[in-house]
Amino acid sequence: MPITQQQLLQILPNASQVAGVFVSALNTAMGKYQIITPLRMAAFLAQVGHESAQLTQLVENLNYGAPGLVATWPSRFTPALAAQVARQPEQIANIVYASRMGNGPAVTGDGWKYRGRGLIQVTGWTNYQACGAALAQDLLTAPELLEQPIYAALSAAWYWASNGLNTLADAGNLEAITKKINGGLNGQPDRLALYNTALKVLA
Incomplete structure (x- = not known):
């Protein structure tokens, strides 16, 4: 069941400027990688929502003091x-x-x-190469393709499927999903809040 723009904005209210372009990209990506049940969609949208500041940041910010x-x-x-x-x-x-x-x-x-790009930031030559092969795009030559909504969403769904996250989503194991994406549990309260909202919206 595809997500509507209205549902997407209920889950990610800060995405109001970009929801229109992202709703079809997300539906395409989720459909391609079997992220099609409420549990899977809720977990996926919570994680990409957190990682991309609600679909507003598609490139890693490395402006550190x-x-x-x-x-x-x-x-x-x-x-x-x-x-x-x-x-x-x-x-x-x-x-x-x-x-x-x-x-x-x-x-x-x-x-x-090859800094982080996309909704779940693809980082490094090896990951760009693997992701590009999966999406039939030469990301090594044109890494900025991952800044386009369709490839930002497809790369995230590819990463999700490649790491077996649908299985963890089916089990409701958000903590294990976060560790696979983040390496730790950074931002877990926000991820959990987005997940619980998404479950209600998609129920």
């Missing part, structure tokens, strides 16, 4: 390096994502090119 850099990536930033690159998102991305997830070293610029 020096203290934030040291706190977030203590193994990557000394206080001196953090002070040097603070508030310079491109340099930050190239340091943070250097030589990981299929990216080359910092000088290649891969960290910035």
